[in-house]
Amino acid sequence: MLCHNLPFTTVVAGLAAAHCRSWKAGALVFVSGHLHLLGDLIGSKGPEGHIWSVPYLPGVELAWSGQWELNAWPNVVLTLVALAVTFRLAWKRGYSPIGVLSAKADRAFVRALRRRFGEPQGTGS
Numbered sequence: 001m002l003c004h005n006l007p008f009t010t011v012v013a014g015l016a017a018a019h020c021r022s023w024k025a026g027a028l029v030f031v032s033g034h035l036h037l038l039g040d041l042i043g044s045k046g047p048e049g050h051i052w053s054v055p056y057l058p059g060v061e062l063a064w065s066g067q068w069e070l071n072a073w074p075n076v077v078l079t080l081v082a083l084a085v086t087f088r089l090a091w092k093r094g095y096s097p098i099g100v101l102s103a104k105a106d107r108a109f110v111r112a113l114r115r116r117f118g119e120p121q122g123t124g125s
């Protein structure tokens, strides 16, 4: 409830913009926050049929009667596609989101990908 609304998304986007000194970073965080809310709105139904609503603004609660369950096939497909894209970008660029947590783990992850799939062209290594 506290983190699934417009005020929270705006504050986090502002913090990102200030931290990165980039309005583009803030805008991307704002958009990604809203993609998260959209995902919750369309695909977060509970196992007993409970529809997950988004308290977007005080007095404005968003919900969709067509919401699919959290473990429904569209969520599985979207997750697999997102993982495949993330792995491909990590293989090609040489870094991944793991680097946020550990540079050493990120290097090991990229090394494992490149051992498995070969070196991408144009990296010079």
Ligand SMILES: [Zn+2]
Residues within 6 Å of the ligand: 004, 036, 037, 040
């Ligand atoms: Zn959520």
